[in-house]
Amino acid sequence: MIYLLGAAVAVLLIYLLRPPAQKILVPSSLLWEQLVEQTANRRRLLRWLLSLLLSALIVLLLVSMIFRLEPRAGSVLDPILLVDNTGSMASLKRPGEAETRLDVAKQRANEILDRSTGTITIADLGGSVGPVQVQNTQEARKLIASIRLAPSATARIPEQLFTSTNVGANSRSVFLISDQQTVLDDLQALATLSSQSEGEDGEGSQSRQSRTIDVIDVWQPAPNVGITQFSANRSMPDTLNALPDSAYLEILNGGAESISARLRVDVFPTRLILDVKQSGAAAIFGSDREPLFERDLSIEAGADWSAALDLKVAHHRFGIEPVAVRAAISLTNDDALAADAQPLDDQAWIVLGAERTRLIAPGGARTLPRWLTRIIATSEQLELVRAQPQAAAAGVTLYPAGTANGPSEALTTPCMVLPPTLSAQSSSATLIDTNSVTLSLPNTTPLQMPWTRVVAAGPLTDLGPTSWMRTAPTPSPPNEQGDTQTMTLLLGPSLESPCLRWLFDPQASQLQTRAEFPALLERILSTAIASHHRQHNSQAWGDTDRELVNGAWREFGSSKQPTAGAALRISAGALTVPARLGAKLTSIGTRSHDAAGSPIPDQPSSVSALNDGKPLLRWPGRAMLAALAIVLLISEAMTRLAGVTE
Amino acid sequence: MPPTPATSSTSPPSTGAPVTGAGSVDGLFGRDFLRRLEKLKLASRRLVSGAQRGEHRSRKRGSGIEFADYRPYVEGDSLRFVDWPAYLRFDKLLVRQFEEEGDLPVYLLLDCSESMATPIRSSQASTTPRDSANLTKFDFARRVIAAIAALGLDNLDRIIMAGFAGGLTKRCPPMRGSRQIHRTLAFLESLETGADTNLELSVTQFFNEPRRRGLVVVVSDFLHEEGASPLTKLAGLRHDLLAVRVLDGRDLAPRLPRRAQVIDAETGNSVILEEQPDRNDVYRELVKDHADQVRDVCRRNAWSFVDANTDAPFDQVLLDLLRAGHMRR
Numbered sequence: 007m008i009y010l011l012g013a014a015v016a017v018l019l020i021y022l023l024r025p026p027a028q029k030i031l032v033p034s035s036l037l038w039e040q041l042v043e044q045t046a047n048r049r050r051l052l053r054w055l056l057s058l059l060l061s062a063l064i065v066l067l068l069v070s071m072i073f074r075l076e077p078r079a080g081s082v083l084d085p086i087l088l089v090d091n092t093g094s095m096a097s098l099k100r101p102g103e104a105e106t107r108l109d110v111a112k113q114r115a116n117e118i119l120d121r122s123t124g125t126i127t128i129a130d131l132g133g134s135v136g137p138v139q140v141q142n143t144q145e146a147r148k149l150i151a152s153i154r155l156a157p158s159a160t161a162r163i164p165e166q167l168f169t170s171t172n173v174g175a176n177s178r179s180v181f182l183i184s185d186q187q188t189v190l191d192d193l194q195a196l197a198t199l200s201s202q203s204e205g206e207d208g209e210g211s212q213s214r215q216s217r218t219i220d221v222i223d224v225w226q227p228a229p230n231v232g233i234t235q236f237s238a239n240r241s242m243p244d245t246l247n248a249l250p251d252s253a254y255l256e257i258l259n260g261g262a263e264s265i266s267a268r269l270r271v272d273v274f275p276t277r278l279i280l281d282v283k284q285s286g287a288a289a290i291f292g293s294d295r296e297p298l299f300e301r302d303l304s305i306e307a308g309a310d311w312s313a314a315l316d317l318k319v320a321h322h323r324f325g326i327e328p329v330a331v332r333a334a335i336s337l338t339n340d341d342a343l344a345a346d347a348q349p350l351d352d353q354a355w356i357v358l359g360a361e362r363t364r365l366i367a368p369g370g371a372r373t374l375p376r377w378l379t380r381i382i383a384t385s386e387q388l389e390l391v392r393a394q395p396q397a398a399a400a401g402v403t404l405y406p407a408g409t410a411n412g413p414s415e416a417l418t419t420p421c422m423v424l425p426p427t428l429s430a431q432s433s434s435a436t437l438i439d440t441n442s443v444t445l446s447l448p449n450t451t452p453l454q455m456p457w458t459r460v461v462a463a464g465p466l467t468d469l470g471p472t473s474w475m476r477t478a479p480t481p482s483p484p485n486e487q488g489d490t491q492t493m494t495l496l497l498g499p500s501l502e503s504p505c506l507r508w509l510f511d512p513q514a515s516q517l518q519t520r521a522e523f524p525a526l527l528e529r530i531l532s533t534a535i536a537s538h539h540r541q542h543n544s545q546a547w548g549d550t551d552r553e554l555v556n557g558a559w560r561e562f563g564s565s566k567q568p569t570a571g572a573a574l575r576i577s578a579g580a581l582t583v584p585a586r587l588g589a590k591l592t593s594i595g596t597r598s599h600d601a602a603g604s605p606i607p608d609q610p611s612s613v614s615a616l617n618d619g620k621p622l623l624r625w626p627g628r629a630m631l632a633a634l635a636i637v638l639l640i641s642e643a644m645t646r647l648a649g650v651t652e
Numbered sequence: 653m654p655p656t657p658a659t660s661s662t663s664p665p666s667t668g669a670p671v672t673g674a675g676s677v678d679g680l681f682g683r684d685f686l687r688r689l690e691k692l693k694l695a696s697r698r699l700v701s702g703a704q705r706g707e708h709r710s711r712k713r714g715s716g717i718e719f720a721d722y723r724p725y726v727e728g729d730s731l732r733f734v735d736w737p738a739y740l741r742f743d744k745l746l747v748r749q750f751e752e753e754g755d756l757p758v759y760l761l762l763d764c765s766e767s768m769a770t771p772i773r774s775s776q777a778s779t780t781p782r783d784s785a786n787l788t789k790f791d792f793a794r795r796v797i798a799a800i801a802a803l804g805l806d807n808l809d810r811i812i813m814a815g816f817a818g819g820l821t822k823r824c825p826p827m828r829g830s831r832q833i834h835r836t837l838a839f840l841e842s843l844e845t846g847a848d849t850n851l852e853l854s855v856t857q858f859f860n861e862p863r864r865r866g867l868v869v870v871v872s873d874f875l876h877e878e879g880a881s882p883l884t885k886l887a888g889l890r891h892d893l894l895a896v897r898v899l900d901g902r903d904l905a906p907r908l909p910r911r912a913q914v915i916d917a918e919t920g921n922s923v924i925l926e927e928q929p930d931r932n933d934v935y936r937e938l939v940k941d942h943a944d945q946v947r948d949v950c951r952r953n954a955w956s957f958v959d960a961n962t963d964a965p966f967d968q969v970l971l972d973l974l975r976a977g978h979m980r981r
């Protein structure tokens with residue numbers, strides 16, 4: 007404040023102390039008067055223009071506020087519409103209503119047609135229609151209306167997408183209208199097509215054509231049976247049982263009649279779900295994999311069914327990544343439909359996070375390189391064990407691969423038996439990725455470690471059988487290259503960090519010298535950490551998923567809508583997983599008009615949500631206010647113009 | 653012609669002697685200057701009538717030597733002018749007509765307002781030692797008038813001079829013949845500046861009296877609101893007109909401090925000029941517009957306009973006057 011006052015005083019002083027005007031006698035002040043007048047006119051004109059601009063801006067803002075002018079998607083040029091008509095689309099919108107998901111999908115398609123221009127390419131996923139290219143919306147509507155439920159449960163997404171994009175080669179907008187409960191024959195094919203559709207028509211990056219796939223979800227919950235609880239229980243960490251995950255599942259029949267339902271628990275690699283851009287949109291669709299758990303249930307009216315599920319296998323299957331587990335129930339009253347194509351009556355998800363990577367370094371933290379220290383400090387995925395490797399593996403005798411299959415004599419000291427195969431090995435690093443490491447303790451039965459990855463920053467063959475992870479009272483002598491065989495070990499029973507896998511991916515590993523290892527590791531760790539931060543800081547994915555990074559379990563509620571008579575015990579604020587996946591799709595790059603991505607029937611659809619925002623005023627009020635604003639603007643302009651001309 | 657009561661007339665001595673450097677004449681008009689003027693002749697682009705014979709073509713057919721036209725013979729015509737060869741050829745009596753040379757009334761009006769009293773920057777117009785100091789725009793204008801008058805007198809034209817400011821301030825009786833140059837210069841010497849300009853009133857006062865058609869020369873800076881528009885009154889009188897705008901270099905491109913208070917020499921009005929980067933450019937544009945306005949008035953009436961810059965050599969100004977078609981060597 008004092009500075010402002012000082013500045014004001016300074017300005018005032020400068021103004022007062024300005025040099026006085028020097029008096030000069032001129033023959034005539036006529037031209038000078040004209041000059042002053044002209045200058046004043048210019049200033050007046052400038053002031054008028056600025057004022058008019060400001061007025062116009064205010065009016066525009068006012069009109070924009072009144073009408074809620076939003077950047078509409080505008081006309082869609084040459085769209086490609088892919089309508090899912092597989093078996094799951096036969097699900098009724100609500101019990102007793104005749105409207106199916108396919109009907110909803112047709113409505114969405116028609117809404118897209120309302121703002122479509124140019125040629126329209128239409129195909130269904132069952133293969134009965136199209137791809138057909140029409141020139142006007144009338145024909146397109148007829149084609150949409152002609153789409154019927156396909157007898158097949160398998161969606162022909164890759165083929166239809168491929169042929170549609172060939173037919174509508176000029177189109178950049180692909181709309182896939184589906185309930186996302188679809189059997190896919192070839193996930194990889196879709197991923198390839200998806201990536202092609204994002205950048206087609208080009209041999210080089212400069213000529214690539216951007217094409218996006220908009221997934222419009224028409225999934226809706228079916229009758230009144232729901233998963234009321236699906237949560238994972240975390241056990242205490244156990245070095246010998248690294249993945250002690252189990253889940254508790256509870257299903258409630260809220261209806262008045264007993265039901266027969268099929269429970270199916272599927273496992274999805276989270277990487278596919280999270281990183282849709284990389285792997286295509288495949289992951290959002292139903293699983294074509296063997297279910298983790300499947301069971302037919304019969305639940306009486308008002309009763310519930312609960313069970314504890316062992317998720318260890320689920321975690322093992324996908325190794326070091328977080329895993330998404332979906333529990334889905336579907337009524338089995340209609341046996342005509344294939345299992346995968348049956349409408350899901352309810353589904354719930356949990357995501358099993360990855361445990362931290364345990365980093366054991368010799369000499370503790372002080373001996374670590376600075377970059378690694380920094381990464382550890384900022385990473386939520388890395389954990390530093392401040393212990394000497396010798397201490398960590400005290401008394402453990404290691405038998406390297408190829409040199410021994412295990413101790414021949416009776417074990418009297420702890421030892422670790424490595425499998426004969428190495429997952430990857432370069433001149434400077436070694437990876438042993440195995441689930442068959444045997445850990446023997448004295449006087450005990452040798453234990454098989456279920457999942458172990460051992461990483462050594464050096465070729466294992468250069469290390470003597472007794473110098474690795476064995477108590478070494480004296481430093482190891484230099485090897486042939488002059489490097490001290492001090493071991494930097496990345497060791498842990500659950501080395502889930504994807505970066506480590508990428509690092510030692512045989513195809514990706516470019517390690518040539520030992521000196522490259524820190525730089526490469528730093529780069530990969532940074533990439534992985536940044537990727538995780540992006541994913542988990544994503545607003546679309548939600549704050550709750552931050553916990554995934556920390557390895558905590560997250561419970562997701564059911565997507566079931568509470569209805570009368572249903573004693574659903576889920577919290578009202580729980581988000582449904584399909585909605586979250588849709589939101590994730592939006593954030594990742596595929597353009598989705600449905601920001602919420604919600605499959606709830608009463609909510610506006612993906613497309614209609616764009617135009618159905620409730621304005622502040624209805625039309626009469628809008629028109630009056632708009633007219634008033636225009637009159638004000640014209641009046642202001644006229645007044646100012648008159649002022650200038652005067 | 654008697655002087656109007658409102659104005660005073662001078663009666664310069666009619667010595668009839670050639671200009672040899674008499675005191676007053678030598679002060680403002682140097683000998684070289686006057687010698688140069690003698691070589692110039694005044695011309696008019698229009699044919700004018702004159703009571704006394706001068707060296708200008710007249711519409712009157714008379715006893716000149718330059719053939720003008722034929723006309724049928726009527727009784728009373730002198731037989732001397734009958735073209736007998738034409739009679740033999742056409743069997744008609746035709747009388748030859750000749751252009752009668754008449755004198756040209758030249759009305760010289762000099763702006764004597766206070767705005768003309770500002771000293772000029774350049775001494776290029778100076779021809780005498782006196783010029784080196786205190787030479788004003790008014791002096792420069794008097795020399796222009798003197799040059800035109802000298803040529804007119806030498807050409808046997810009738811020269812009528814007057815000074816004006818808020819009205820006619822002083823007028824000189826008509827003079828004719830080169831012997832009157834002394835009186836002319838003495839009259840110019842006697843003029844003084846003062847008051848503000850009222851060109852319309854001055855023109856009205858001057859031409860209220862019956863004037864023969866002739867050449868009107870107005871020498872002024874035209875730095876007043878009306879500009880040259882009051883001169884349009886003369887269009888109805890079918891006078892030929894030469895407007896000479898006299899401006900100093902400081903009028904054209906003034907050098908003023910960042911903040912200046914300019915005071916009108918005539919009215920005393922002042923204008924505060926704040927700092928403005930493009931002030932000089934704008935002013936030059938206004939000066940150019942002002943010149944264009946005067947020039948437009950002249951062009952609309954088929955008159956001539958000469959922009960006389962005091963920074964330019966005086967010979968250059970005379971050359972411009974010659975180019976304007978009113979003087980010839």
